[in-house]
Amino acid sequence: MSSKDQFDSFMNGSSQDLPTSVLEEHFSPDTLGAFNTEQFSRLSQILARNDASTDLKSTILSSAIKYLRSNSKNDQLKQGSQALKLVLRILTSENYKLDNGTLDNLASVVALYANCQDDTDVTSQVVMVLAKVIELNASHAPAALSSAMEDLLLNDSISSVSTAFALLTLLFHISPQIGQNLFSMDQLHNINPRHFQSERVTVSALEALSAACVNKECRSVVAVKFQDVVAEALKSEKTPVKLLAAAILIKTKAVSETNTKGEDTKAILDLSELLEDYVNDYDNRVDKYYTIALEGLAYTSLLTQVKKRLIARPNTLKALVSVVKSHYTKSPWVYCALCILTNLTEYPPALTPEQLRMRQLKDYAGKAGIESDREPAEDVRARCKLVFDTSIVGIISQVCQKFTTASKATSGSLMRNLVTDKTARKDFAKQGGIAALLYFLLPDSGLDAKQTAITTSALAKTFISVDPSIALSSKISPLVPVGPLVEQLSVDASDIPLLDIFEALLALTNLAAVDGSSRDAIVSKAFNKLETLLTSSNRLVQRASVELVCNLSMSMLCAEKFLDGSGPAKSRLDVVALLTDAEDEPTRIAAAGSLAVLSEWGGLAAQELVKSDRVTKGLVKLLSDSNKDLVLRAMVTLKNIAEGNQIAELVKIDGFVDSLKKLQSGNSDVASLAKQVLQLTD
Template identity: 35%
Template sequence: MANSSDEIFDPSVPASPSSIYNQSLNASLEDQTILLLAGLMEAGQEDENTCKELANLTKLLTDDSSDETRSPEPHKPLYQLVDADSVDTILGFLDMRQSASVRGYATLAISAYLKASGDKGVDLLSKFFHSKVRKGTYDDFIVAFSVAASIFPVVPDVTAALFLSEGFVANLGSLMRRKWKSKKVEQSALEMLNVACMNTPCREAIKKYCTEWLEDMVATRAPESPPVDTQESKQIEDGTIQQGTHSASVVNLAAVVLAKLQVIPTTPAPGTEEERIQPATTSMEDLSDMFKNMLSEGESQQSAIEGLAYASIQPKVKEKLASDKQFIKNLIKALAEAPAKSPATYGALSVLVNLTAYLPAVSEEQKRISQLKAYANASKAPEGPDPLNDEDHVTKRCQTVFEAGIIPVLVTHSQHGSIASLTLVVSIVFSLSKTTKIRGKMAQQGAIKLLLHAYSVFPTDNLTAQRTTAHALARILISTNPQHIFGGSNPLPLTSAIRPLLLLLSEDPNSEQRDLLPIFESLLALTNLASTDDTARNPIIRNSFPQIEELLLSNNKMVTRATVELICNLMQSPEGVAKFADGSKQASQRMHILLALTDSEDFATRRAAGGGLASLTEWDTAVNAILERDRGVTLLLAMCKEDEEELRHRGVVCVLNVVSAPGKVGEWGVKKVKEDGGIDTLKECLKKSRNQEVLEITVEALKKLLGDEKDAQKQIE
């Protein structure tokens, strides 16, 4: 609903008692309620006093309707004290000509009353609405339409029934086409239609009976300057305008309603054809151009943003909007200037979500099922997704939005916005984070701080929002140096990023489709964090090692590879080594798996497993665990035979560590390496290798195996 002023109503600000309420504090609850109702019915009160009395009435009714907050003092249910005249008075405060604050507090009051009174309240509301419509004066229409617009979100089913009562919508268009019309009546009617579009039957009725009238309004516009004729000027000031002309605010609101009608197609009942008085002639592209101009000219900004939020759902419109870089800058500027928790903020964020959102990944099986359903429900072949929504087009739109400077604005809004707007903010950042080349700049501009704050704010039962936040964080951390983001003068602790990333190691229980991408990207981000120091490694080990261990056995080679790479970095911590070398049965089993992965078909997995073993074999307990495995030394020597220098490097490091272990473990290591043909393997490795470090390590290992240094040197030569 569009407000008649720019004032933002904030019900979270408590209202202090009015003078009449102060006098009643020592009275009974019933007397307090009666005094408040009497005060509200007094004419000529200041808005401030009206708001206070409405707020106090709301509190009394709300407290009395709950067993937890109801006063133990014996009293009559307070809603029964609110008679028909009182209801009429409160509903009158919803008049669009009232201030935004009065309308806001009146909405809360009538909501509390309807909740407490049940069918009685609904009956009084219906009588009020029908009475106003039957009287048919300009003032009565304005009040009736304003009431319907205000309470639609409060009691949508009840208001929809009033809206769809026989003849009401069908006669609305002709009613608005009188010879002399009221600008305020038109505006109140449009505000009602705008809100009623949220209900499917209401939207279809509007589409059927009001499209022609709406398009007539969009096609006309009142003069920008006031008319010269004083009588005509007086008529406009009084709220009446000549037929064929409409104020800019009315035209803009009509365009918003048309956009809502077009973006959601009407679904006729089975076996029937859709009825319409006249097909829509104003295209969504035309409407979006109109909204763009309204935004650039600073005209009816709220209507412009609301209309764009719907228009930008269509691929052609979103592509056209994104190609206009000046429009994107205007939109971001409007978002930057919009108050927190305002409709303008939510609308602008919705537009940006539409522009940047990627299509969800769909498996081949899901595609086949969708095709079968489409064939079953339609006579023609199903259409594929619009090419303007493919990855290339969305990536370009994301790049445009990012270059227009969106991240700093989102950071600001994330600190003060509602949970609903914060969800949209995170969705935009998530989409932008898919583009690898801008991740570093996103981090510099505060995206990581934004995401960590969002994760801490989202309720734990909002798992979808938490996972989206964590996934965006993972993507950015993959491509950035953690030491540039955390620590130093930056107040963000590195450990604050670990908890969100660990959430992604489990599959999403709310998703119908198995998606391993969040797991994979979380593993990569954790690997990056684990490259720093034990401050990051130890919390990862303590809080998620069972999950990491399970992912080692994944059927997906990319997930397995990323898990092994993470373990390779975790081996730099003594706590990580202990998981493989503390002598337990579990540690022995883990060592068996890591050794087996050195024989993986995937080169990167073999390399990571070799790196982990190179770190592990620096500990004699780990060497002992390898020697206890039947094929442990065989698998280490196999790495020394690889064609890739990187793998041979890891192999000879492992062998040198085994034969260099102290005491009996080292002696056992020398014996087993010799028995597995280690001397010949290392000599062959010398012939293959060109890297000086690999050559030196191999020579050192051969010396350990051959014992006598002169004899060893001779054999090596």
């Protein structure tokens, strides 16, 4: 069969495949005009072999652009899906170079398809093509897209203006910087007002303005240049138009630095009711506009009054949970729903006196923004319980692997809020909360330092109250949470670093009680940080550090840090000995306990302990302390040292024997130990 016959056979459908060489020989710029869907698909498969020449790719791309432009003129935009897929196949082919001229031509025609919002297939192809051209030629893409946008606006028809706004919306989602650049175009701010009498233009414009509100500078432009358009849209009887307008006004007012707690807040509360009603009506939703309502509510739910209204409507909570459970592939929905739930459960931060004064000044100056009023913790705790009772933790643990990075971060904040109440922690673990947190904390999860600190805080809070050996399933080793908890010991990104460090220490202390491998892992990863924290100026952090050392001292790796006879080891022993005389009594008990555990390591341990005057004299001093727990720990340590063939050294210490004689009377554990040691002195 000749090459021409092969090509004709491919064109009429008799053949499903075609050698690339034959395609190169007979393909012409007009060929695509006769293609059907099946032929487009087969041509795309041929290009996927990556053996087509650069000339053939250029010819097919030019033909596809011509085909797309022709369809756009004939108002057959929905038929462009297959050609767009072909364009994308070429753009994603190996080592493809997109020159400026081709980019200009491609941008001008792809822009024409930006407003096919009723055809998700076409829209998704447009998004992928735009994203790819920006990637392939980042330096020229802004100019090419600006030119395409300008052409649409200069056309000055209802269709072209609507398409220009639709293109802007897509670009804000693909490349916020390019979107911001195009939003500053003078032509966009001087559109003929009569165009906004068209619902098509109004909706397209409002969607673009809503997308633009992600940027601070763009929000200012929206508030000034488009206030009349938004205000008029708010009067509309059409729900989609009114929802969009409400969402835009909320975004511009909610984050305004000039927002007060007077008129603007009242306006936001009124607008929020419209969004609340729409979110509440989950079963009768229209997906496109449900997104708008969720986005707006993610802002207004920062307000205390909105929180109270939302929590009082059980169907709203049910709707938000249903979004997370059933629509986890729709990332904007899930992210917004999680933001709302997080806002509902957010405890007011503990303010330092300086922060409190600054807040009062902001309130006085009218610059507090949409910042929530400080609520009593009891009110927040009650809301947390209602949210927790929806089984949201179990749902997140089931679907979190489908989450975007933003949804993971927000889930971490939500879970931190929910486990702030100690009574919820056991059920939190049962519902799979720990597994979800550990998934969010994987190295490749994409969380930034602050988000990681918040998520780790939730993990620490849980392990403080729930026995790790019970909380961790058979599939999760107790070694897994050690890494993130150790990282928390040197956290810089946290708003409450001392609290986060303190809670991480407590969690690690509980993990250290699980088994030897857990203790060894903690010593290997955390000891350098822990050694620094032993001398912390914060009383609670220092106490928790000593308590962790006490548990870790059962590990040979930890014991070596204190008992290997080196200079650093001797210094560490001296530090622990000094802490037995600290002002904080729990710290003293933990330090004495650490020495007692270290003394269990036999004769070599006894030799090293007795070499330290601070250790031995400190222990003898504890024998006369009023705290029986301290006396017992000191007595255990001295007995172990004595049994390690070091009794002769102990006898030399002033007051040692006299203290033992005073303690030997009675039937207590201390009296029994004192008698045993006294016998060794004979």
